[in-house]
Amino acid sequence: xxxxxxxxxxxxxxxxxxxxxxxxxxxxxxxxxxxxxxxxxxxxxxxxxxxxxxxxxxxxxxxxxxxxxxxxxxxxxxxxxxxxxxxxxxxxxxxxxxxxxxxxxxxxxxxxxxxxxx
Amino acid sequence: xxxxxxxxxxxxxxxxxxxxxxxxxxxxxxxxxxxxxxxxxxxxxxxxxxxxxxxxxxxxxxxxxxxxxxxxxxxxxxxxxxxxxxxxxxxxxxxxxxxxxxxxxxxxxxxxx
Numbered sequence: 001x002x003x004x005x006x007x008x009x010x011x012x013x014x015x016x017x018x019x020x021x022x023x024x025x026x027x028x029x030x031x032x033x034x035x036x037x038x039x040x041x042x043x044x045x046x047x048x049x050x051x052x053x054x055x056x057x058x059x060x061x062x063x064x065x066x067x068x069x070x071x072x073x074x075x076x077x078x079x080x081x082x083x084x085x086x087x088x089x090x091x092x093x094x095x096x097x098x099x100x101x102x103x104x105x106x107x108x109x110x111x112x113x114x115x116x117x118x
Numbered sequence: 119x120x121x122x123x124x125x126x127x128x129x130x131x132x133x134x135x136x137x138x139x140x141x142x143x144x145x146x147x148x149x150x151x152x153x154x155x156x157x158x159x160x161x162x163x164x165x166x167x168x169x170x171x172x173x174x175x176x177x178x179x180x181x182x183x184x185x186x187x188x189x190x191x192x193x194x195x196x197x198x199x200x201x202x203x204x205x206x207x208x209x210x211x212x213x214x215x216x217x218x219x220x221x222x223x224x225x226x227x228x229x230x231x
Binding site: 037042044046047091093104107108109110111 | 149151153158159160161162163166173174176206208210212219220221222223224225227
């Protein structure tokens with residue numbers, strides 16, 4: 001079974017600064033997806049960024065980028081130019097690449113609460 | 119376009135009661151998944167349905183059941199409620215297996231007293 005570990009329960013960053021959230025995972029599979037989801041107080045999970053394991057290039061979405069280290073099974077999220085609206089819980093998640101039965105199960109970490117200091 | 123909608127948003131039940139939670143996926147999405155998020159933890163996978171068939175089941179007791187209707191909406195049922203069932207129940211939809219992205223609703227907050 002796959003596991004996802006987020007070792008930082010809470011992080012804080014000054015507005016406009018850069019912060020990195022850590023995530024490690026354990027799997028025996030070679031192909032898979034990794035995701036970062038954001039959950040603001042509104043409770044809705046919002047996809048921030050995703051990475052396919054076969055891609056060596058790190059994914060980037062505007063101010064959000066990842067550092068994907070497949071051999072180390074590490075998947076960190078970097079947020080540049082932090083904004084007040086970035087304050088939320090951030091969850092790292094794993095999904096198997098393919099299932100003949102179409103199983104889309106996500107395995108989540110325990111989350112990191114990010115606070116933005118004005 | 120409407121996103122994933124869930125009802126009710128909040129509800130309070132007592133131990134031993136039964137609850138039904140409802141989810142409407144994004145229009146055109148045929149896959150629906152359910153997750154339980156206990157306070158302070160990450161979501162845990164409960165069920166996935168695609169084309170009205172169960173495609174995945176997490177490690178939850180038989181008190182938890184679900185179904186998907188011809189219009190692809192879904193219900194999650196929990197019988198004989200326990201205090202530990204208090205959680206946020208999230209529904210997610212996708213256009214189909216292996217699409218790589220799930221879209222989540224805002225959840226149903228269940229409190230069991």
